[in-house]
Amino acid sequence: MPFDPIFRPLTFPSGLTVKNRVFRSNISGRFDNYDGSGNQARINWETKFARGGVGAIISSFAPVSIRGRIIPGYATIDGDDKIPFWRAVGESVHRYDCRFILQLSHGGRQQDVAGVENQMRGALSSTGEIETFHGLVAKAMTAAEIRQTVEDFAQGARRAREAGLDGVELHGANGYLITQFLSSAINDRTDEYGGSLENRARFVMEIVRAIRREVGPDFHLQMKISAVDDDNAIFPWQKRGNRLEDSIQVCRWLVQEGVHALHVSTGSMFPHPRNPMGGFPIDEAVRWYDLMLSSGVHTHRNYFIFRSKLLRPVFKYLWHRTQEPPEKIEGANLAHARAIRDAVHATNPEIPVLCTGGFQTGSVISEAIERGDCDAVSIARPLLANNDLVNGFFAQGREVPQEKRCTYCNRCLMNVLENPMGCYELSRFGGDYDAMIREVMTVFEPKPFPPAEVIPLTDLPPQAAPVEVRP
Amino acid sequence: MRPGDDRPLLTAVEEARRRVRRRRWMIVLAVLAGASIAGYLWFRRNVDRPVDYADIGMHFKYGSIGSDNPVRGIPIAIFKILPKAFPQHLPPGAPRDYTAFGFVQEPGQELPIGFSRRRFVIELAGLNCASCHTSTVRERPDADPVVYLGMPSHTVNLQALFKFFFDCAADQRFTPQDLMLIIEAETRLNPVERYLMRTQAIPQMRTVLLAQRDRLAYMFEPGRAPAGPGRVDTFGPYKAIQYRFPMTHLPARELAGTSDFPSIWNQAPREGLQLHWDGNNTSVRERNFSAAFGAGATPATVDIPRMNRIADWLRDFPAPRYPFPVDAALAAQGEGVYRRECYQCHGANDFGANGRDRRETQVGRVTKLAEIGTDPHRLWSFTPEVSVHQATLMAGTVERLRHFRVTDGYANLPLDGVWLRAPYLHNGSVPTLYDLLKPADQRPRAFYRGNDVYDQRDAGFVHTVAEQGGRRFFLHRTHDDGGRPLPANSNQGHEYGTALSEAEKRQLVEYLKTL
Numbered sequence: 010m011p012f013d014p015i016f017r018p019l020t021f022p023s024g025l026t027v028k029n030r031v032f033r034s035n036i037s038g039r040f041d042n043y044d045g046s047g048n049q050a051r052i053n054w055e056t057k058f059a060r061g062g063v064g065a066i067i068s069s070f071a072p073v074s075i076r077g078r079i080i081p082g083y084a085t086i087d088g089d090d091k092i093p094f095w096r097a098v099g100e101s102v103h104r105y106d107c108r109f110i111l112q113l114s115h116g117g118r119q120q121d122v123a124g125v126e127n128q129m130r131g132a133l134s135s136t137g138e139i140e141t142f143h144g145l146v147a148k149a150m151t152a153a154e155i156r157q158t159v160e161d162f163a164q165g166a167r168r169a170r171e172a173g174l175d176g177v178e179l180h181g182a183n184g185y186l187i188t189q190f191l192s193s194a195i196n197d198r199t200d201e202y203g204g205s206l207e208n209r210a211r212f213v214m215e216i217v218r219a220i221r222r223e224v225g226p227d228f229h230l231q232m233k234i235s236a237v238d239d240d241n242a243i244f245p246w247q248k249r250g251n252r253l254e255d256s257i258q259v260c261r262w263l264v265q266e267g268v269h270a271l272h273v274s275t276g277s278m279f280p281h282p283r284n285p286m287g288g289f290p291i292d293e294a295v296r297w298y299d300l301m302l303s304s305g306v307h308t309h310r311n312y313f314i315f316r317s318k319l320l321r322p323v324f325k326y327l328w329h330r331t332q333e334p335p336e337k338i339e340g341a342n343l344a345h346a347r348a349i350r351d352a353v354h355a356t357n358p359e360i361p362v363l364c365t366g367g368f369q370t371g372s373v374i375s376e377a378i379e380r381g382d383c384d385a386v387s388i389a390r391p392l393l394a395n396n397d398l399v400n401g402f403f404a405q406g407r408e409v410p411q412e413k414r415c416t417y418c419n420r421c422l423m424n425v426l427e428n429p430m431g432c433y434e435l436s437r438f439g440g441d442y443d444a445m446i447r448e449v450m451t452v453f454e455p456k457p458f459p460p461a462e463v464i465p466l467t468d469l470p471p472q473a474a475p476v477e478v479r480p
Numbered sequence: 481m482r483p484g485d486d487r488p489l490l491t492a493v494e495e496a497r498r499r500v501r502r503r504r505w506m507i508v509l510a511v512l513a514g515a516s517i518a519g520y521l522w523f524r525r526n527v528d529r530p531v532d533y534a535d536i537g538m539h540f541k542y543g544s545i546g547s548d549n550p551v552r553g554i555p556i557a558i559f560k561i562l563p564k565a566f567p568q569h570l571p572p573g574a575p576r577d578y579t580a581f582g583f584v585q586e587p588g589q590e591l592p593i594g595f596s597r598r599r600f601v602i603e604l605a606g607l608n609c610a611s612c613h614t615s616t617v618r619e620r621p622d623a624d625p626v627v628y629l630g631m632p633s634h635t636v637n638l639q640a641l642f643k644f645f646f647d648c649a650a651d652q653r654f655t656p657q658d659l660m661l662i663i664e665a666e667t668r669l670n671p672v673e674r675y676l677m678r679t680q681a682i683p684q685m686r687t688v689l690l691a692q693r694d695r696l697a698y699m700f701e702p703g704r705a706p707a708g709p710g711r712v713d714t715f716g717p718y719k720a721i722q723y724r725f726p727m728t729h730l731p732a733r734e735l736a737g738t739s740d741f742p743s744i745w746n747q748a749p750r751e752g753l754q755l756h757w758d759g760n761n762t763s764v765r766e767r768n769f770s771a772a773f774g775a776g777a778t779p780a781t782v783d784i785p786r787m788n789r790i791a792d793w794l795r796d797f798p799a800p801r802y803p804f805p806v807d808a809a810l811a812a813q814g815e816g817v818y819r820r821e822c823y824q825c826h827g828a829n830d831f832g833a834n835g836r837d838r839r840e841t842q843v844g845r846v847t848k849l850a851e852i853g854t855d856p857h858r859l860w861s862f863t864p865e866v867s868v869h870q871a872t873l874m875a876g877t878v879e880r881l882r883h884f885r886v887t888d889g890y891a892n893l894p895l896d897g898v899w900l901r902a903p904y905l906h907n908g909s910v911p912t913l914y915d916l917l918k919p920a921d922q923r924p925r926a927f928y929r930g931n932d933v934y935d936q937r938d939a940g941f942v943h944t945v946a947e948q949g950g951r952r953f954f955l956h957r958t959h960d961d962g963g964r965p966l967p968a969n970s971n972q973g974h975e976y977g978t979a980l981s982e983a984e985k986r987q988l989v990e991y992l993k994t995l
Contacts, residue, residue, distance in 0.1 A: 123491070131492030139496060146496035306497045 011406045012371040014378040015399075019064070019385055022359050023229035023269040025175055027108050027385070029064035030378055031399050034365045034387035035112045035180070035233070037069035038430025039082030040452065043124070045075060047084035047094030049457035052101050054430070057452070058392055059107035062399030066102055067178050067233075067272075067387060070114045071095075073165040074158070076133060077115030077186065080122040080426070086111060086165040095172035110176045110229065111169040113162050113220075117186030118147030119279060121301055121426070133158070135189045135196040135203065135212075141244060142278060144307030155202065155212060158186070163219035166228065176229025176269075179216060183235060184278035187213050191259060192277050194240035194250030210259050217266040231270035231363070232263050235284075236345030238277035242331045250277050253345060257352045264357050271353065272363040272387060273346040280422055282328050285390060286338045286367060287417025289328050291315050293433070297426040338417050339373055342366040346383040363387050369395075369415055371403045391415040393432045413437060429453070530598040530783065536793045540629055541610045542589070544596035545790070546783035547776030548606030552688075555681040556591070556603040557667040558659060562648050565662050569647035571640060573952055581644070582635030582709045582930055584616055584627060594633070602673050602681060607775040609790055612636065612712065612741045616932045617900070619804065621948055625932055628800050631900040632741035634710035634908075634941060635930045637954065642692075643700065649689035656682045695720040698727040698735055705738075705966045708954040709930040711908050713738045713968075714756075715861050718774065723869045736967035737861025740908035746896050748795035753844025757906035758859045759891030760867070763883045765791070769874065770881065779874050799897025802993040804936045814991025817984050821977045825892040841892075848889040853920075854973030855907050855965070862886060899993045902940035903929065909958050909971035912940030913992050917985045919978045923971045928953035939989050 020026040033055075040050035055066055072078040072085045085091060095111065102109045118134035120127065121143070133154055134147035150158065166177045181187035189195045190212040196203045202211050213232070220230055238250025260271050276284040294315045302308050314320040333341050346364035353360050361384035368374050369391030377383055392398055394415040402409050420433035431449030438445040490498070530544030547553065563576045574580030583592035591597060594611030598604045615633045616625035648654055656678040663669070669677060696717060698704075707713060715737050719725040727735065739757050747764050754760075755767045768791050772782050827843030837843050849856055863886065870884040890906055904910040911927045912935055927943035930953045935942050946953060958971040965972060977988060 123493075128491040128493070129489065139500075144496075144500075146492050148492075303491070304493055306493065306500045 012375045012403045014375045015371060015403055017378075019361055021176075021229055021231075021269045021361060023176060023227055025108060025229040025269075027064040028106055029062070029399065030374065030385040031063045031403070032110075032363060032385055032387040033058040033063045033066040033392055034389040035067045035070060035178070036389040036393070036430065037079075037083050038425060038452070039080065040429070041082055041084040043081045045072065045078070045081075045083070045085030045087060046091065047098065049455070050429075050452050051084050051094075052098050053454060054452050055098055055109070056101045056105070057396045059102040059105035061392070061395075061397040061401065062105075062404060063107060063388075063392065064385075064399075065108035065110055065175070068098070068109065068111045070116075070180065071112050071165070073113050073115055073161040075124070075126050076130065077117070077158070077161070078124060078127070079116040079120060079185075081124040086113065086168050087161070089168060089171075092168050092172045095169065095174060099172055099174045108175040110178050110231065111165070111172075111174050112178045112180050112233070113165040113169070114180040115158060115161070115186035117189045118145050119184050119186075119189075120145060120304070122304055134186065135198055135209075138195075138197060139306060140278070141247060142307065143301060143305035143311065145305045149198065152200070155215075159212070159215045159219050162216040163223040166220040166230070167223045170224050170228050176231065177220070178272060179213065179220075179230070179232045179268075181213055181235075182233040182272075182274040183276055183281065183284060187216070188235055188238075188277060191234075191255075192238045192240065192250045193255070194238050194248040194277055206255055206258060210262055213259070214262060214266055217263060217268060221267050226267055229269055230267065231272055232260075232268050233272035233274055234260060234263075234349075235275050235277065236273050236342065236349060237275055239275065239281070239283060239331065240277040242276070242282040243327050253348055256345075257349055260349050260353055261356070264353055264360050268360075270361045270363060271349060272365065273342055273349055273383070274365050275342055275345065280419070282331050283333075283341070284366070285417070285419060285422060286332055286341055287335070287390075288419045289325070290418055290420050290423050291321055291325075293420050293423035297423050297428070300426045335417065339367040339370060340364075340377060340382075343377055343382040347381070350381065350383060361385060365389070367391070367415075367417060369398065369409060371406075371408055374403075390417065390419075390421060393421050393430070394434065394437060412439075526599075528598070528600050530596060530786065532786075536789070537629060539786070540608075540790055540793070541586075541593045541614060542591065542596055543608060543786055543790070544598055544606065544783050545608045545772050545775065545777055545787045546606070546781040547608065547772065548596050548598035548600075548604045549776075549778065549781035550600050550604065551778065551781070552776040553598060553600070553604030553606045555677065555685065556597060556605045557663045557669065557673075557677060558682065558685060559595075559605050560590070561659070561662045561666055562645070565653070565659060566644075566648045566651055569644050569651070571952070573950065578641075581637045581641040582615075582633070583611075583641075584614065584625070584635075586627070593627070594636070602676055606777075609744070609771070609775070611775060612638070612771075613744045615710075617803075618933045621933050623933075626803070628900060630745040630794065630797055631743050631800070631897070632710055634741070634902065635932055636741075637707070637709040637930070638712050639699065639707040640709075642696070645689050646693035646696075649686045649693065654682070654686050692721060695724070695727070704736070705957065705969050706954075707738045708956050710903070711738050711740055712774075713861070714774065714858075715866055718869075719866060722773065723866070725865070733857065733860045733967070734863055735861070736857040738968040739858045739906045740901075740903065742893075743799070743897055743901050744794055745797045745799045746794075746894070747791065747797075750844070750894070753838075753894075754846050754887070754891040756862075757890055758862055759844075759846040759887050759889075760862050760885055761881075761883045763881075765879075766881045766883050769879065770870065770884075773873060779877075784879070799995070800900060802899050804934065804993075806993055807990050810987050810990040811994050812991075814984075814987035814989070817977075817980065817988040818991050821980065821988070822895075825976075826895050827892075843892050843894055846887045846889045846891050850889075852890050852973050853975065854890060854905055855909065855968060855970040857968040858906055859887070859890065895992065895995050898995050899939055903927075903943070903956075904940070905971065905974060907968055907970070909956070909969055911935075911943035912938035913989050914938035914985060915940070916974065917977045917980060917988065920972045920975055923958075925959050925971070926955055926957045929956045930954050939993055 016029045018026055018028050041048045074087045099109045118132040118140050120132040132147045133150045137149040139146050169177045191209050196209050201208055236256045240250035241247040298312055314324045342364050346362050350362040363385045364383035365387040368386040368388050374386050416434050418434050424433050429449050533539040533543055567576050570580045578592045579585050585592045593614050595605045596608045612633045614629050615631050616627050618625050659682055720727050751764050752762055761767050825842045827837035827841045867884045867886050870881050873881045904916045910916045910923050915923050931942045933942040958969050959965050
């Protein structure tokens with residue numbers, strides 16, 4: 010088999026074994042109920058990827074508290090009443106010999122839509138400063154709020170274990186709450202949670218310890234981390250934030266505290282010019298960013314810029330100025346993953362390192378694993394484009410044909426605000442808009458209350474042309 | 481957030497946005513305020529700024545006292561061309577410039593003495609102290625004129641100047657179209673100046689002049705004796721323009737306040753004396769402000785620092801010495817006559833000892849009209865109503881005028897530099913000192929004013945020549961054809977020393993030249 014390394018099982022120190030080296034990276038979609046209770050569509054969604062052959066799925070962004078949500082419509086893990094739902098997800102995924110790792114998350118100030126439960130309270134963060142892109146507002150967490158949030162993470166881990174899931178991942182990357190503490194560009198605290206790297210890492214270390222206390226040393230726990238912040242990627246006058254050496258040090262500490270694996274991403278916010286790297290579809294932003302207009306103090310500015318033909322080039326320059334050319338997007342984080350892996354393996358060679366960022370070419374993945382850049386890859390957008398990337402292509406020893414590859418257009422990212430998550434790259438559907446939407450809508454099959462005879466939408470023939478009736 | 485709290489419930493973002501908006505407005509306001517202040521300062525420093533002179537004499541002649549303001553100031557580009565554009569409104573036979581009105585034109589100067597200039601986008605001119613208080617003296621008709629600062633501008637005919645301006649403004653050719661042709665031949669204008677000149681300066685000047693002409697129409701009614709050079713109706717224009725008195729309803733006796741320009745040297749010793757011809761104010765400072773307002777400054781525009789520069793200088797500015805030969809022996813005899821006949825009212829003219837003068841003599845005090853007997857119209861023109869209105873000038877500031885009082889006669893003035901103060905009496909109705917020593921009915925009833933050739937024998941200006949070097953002089957008449965004294969022009973009164981012998985009179989005149 011040409012992509013042999015991909016299909017080498019991966020065993021974590023926790024004992025968790027994954028059948029291959031392709032993980033579905035965390036990607037959400039607003040499929041669930043407003044209050045965070047799960048829905049059939051979420052089960053459908055995750056099952057698609059399990060069916061497609063990935064070895065493990067890292068769940069959608071699962072807030073450990075309602076206040077930690079990014080946007081309503083994502084299933085949460087904020088209470089024991091959510092356990093049955095996540096158990097159902099896990100069971101559905103397990104049927105395809107796919108592992109399911111719940112991503113324990115807290116958005117902090119990165120709250121795209123606060124929701125009615127949160128809007129009067131303000132988001133929690135390490136800082137009270139306004140976020141610079143959308144102008145999202147926050148209050149600096151008190152010691153009591155920090156204690157409560159640490160406990161929320163621990164309880165989330167416990168619920169994941171009780172739901173029969175295979176492990177948990179701390180979302181410590183991409184500008185969410187843990188990043189907000191870790192990042193020297195964001196964290197402006199003067200107490201024991203701010204200042205030195207050790208202080209900034211205190212929050213996540215406390216979370217790790219609390220989880221360990223709650224679920225014991227063997228339950229699989231991994232951490233997703235941004236190798237670098239690049240907080241000045243858009244606005245060059247901002248601070249850079251954490252460098253690679255800072256993140257390496259944090260990873261060492263995490264492993265010492267019993268973290269079983271590291272998942273390497275990048276960027277101090279989400280979205281970030283370098284994550285997910287690729288296009289910024291302004292036409293889609295004009296359609297869907299309106300949802301966020303009431304969310305931040307800079308959103309009207311941004312929306313005005315998106316709509317202004319004169320200012321768009323300025324924004325495009327700022328957004329794209331630090332990006333790699335399109336052909337280098339795939340595996341753009343490998344160098345960081347390699348550095349972290351080398352540093353961690355110096356003392357703990359059994360700790361696998363996952364790398365995310367544009368992977369969709371079997372040979373690229375195989376070579377990265379062979380080289381030792383990482384132990385496995387996690388994929389989101391290319392799997393949205395081709396749910397069966399593993400079974401349909403890699404397992405058959407072939408690559409995805411050019412016209413079906415993910416173009417990194419990021420239309421999925423922009424559509425998620427108001428529409429079902431899916432691939433919205435029209436060119437991948439030969440320009441057939443209806444075909445594209447039909448594909449997106451497959452996430453709603455099967456329905457929660459199925460009719461007597463279920464015919465999956467995907468099995469329906471293309472819509473027939475209307476017959477003209479003449480008298 | 482709490483029940484019963486009636487503040488509108490706002491989301492965290494709305495609260496933040498409100499703070500941001502408030503801060504943004506504060507920044508905008510601060511920037512606007514800063515820009516306004518900077519702009520204002522820049523404007524005052526670079527655009528709205530009078531031309532200054534380091535030399536105090538130049539400042540006195542050409543510096544600003546605030547009358548060159550945008551309301552009353554005259555655009556210099558227009559000022560310069562008016563005599564050429566409207567020669568038909570000049571006095572007959574007069575040169576086509578402002579010397580036609582007796583102003584002194586120094587070589588190398590664009591404006592005559594007595595006019596200041598201010599840059600206010602376009603350049604504006606205004607009258608200053610020297611307009612009425614600087615003139616020339618010549619030894620002989622063919623001699624060069626010598627400029628004396630602070631002396632009465634005995635050649636300057638302000639009334640004729642204003643008449644000329646009014647006639648120009650009323651002329652149908654006073655239009656932007658007509659004037660711009662002449663202006664642009666003389667003065668290079670940039671497009672902004674050209675635009676302002678066309679759309680603002682010329683129409684506004686015409687409007688203002690015509691309005692002033694209407695207010696001052698009473699002056700030019702037939703039968704009213706013109707003021708002539710060296711004289712002005714001090715409070716008439718005040719009433720008409722500043723206070724908007726209904727001039728046509730005022731009693732006739734109030735309307736003829738024409739009097740001579742005074743000299744303005746040696747101001748420090750004058751502090752506390754009854755100043756102005758009728759002694760209606762004892763404050764040099766208030767008298768200065770009052771004069772500046774008469775020259776076109778307003779309480780809002782009067783340039784106090786620049787005025788004070790002149791006022792400070794004038795405090796010790798001495799009266800010019802008599803430049804011609806004096807018979808010292810004769811003068812010494814004349815001093816005795818002076819002691820006897822004049823000292824009691826006019827003092828010793830020794831300002832170093834004026835404390836004694838003030839105690840021992842009546843200098844600087846008012847002699848009742850019934851006793852002095854001179855023309856009463858100047859006294860009558862300053863009415864209680866005017867006095868009350870004077871007290872509103874600079875109201876609300878520490879500079880408010882508070883000392884104006886109506887009196888019952890004319891003040892006994894110190895006689896420093898009296899040789900330059902001809903013609904004599906408050907209304908300039910007696911041409912020479914010698915003539916003043918004649919009984920009133922023997923004084924000249926008609927004489928020419930405006931000639932700067934000095935009459936060394938009688939001490940005064942030559943007044944018997946009607947025309948000289950193409951210049952026609954103004955015939956001052958003290959009585960009408962029927963022998964009745966003309967209001968403001970009468971040479972009656974002050975019949976002191978009239979009984980002296982011819983020899984004593986000559987001795988006294990010789991002594992007076994030395995003061």
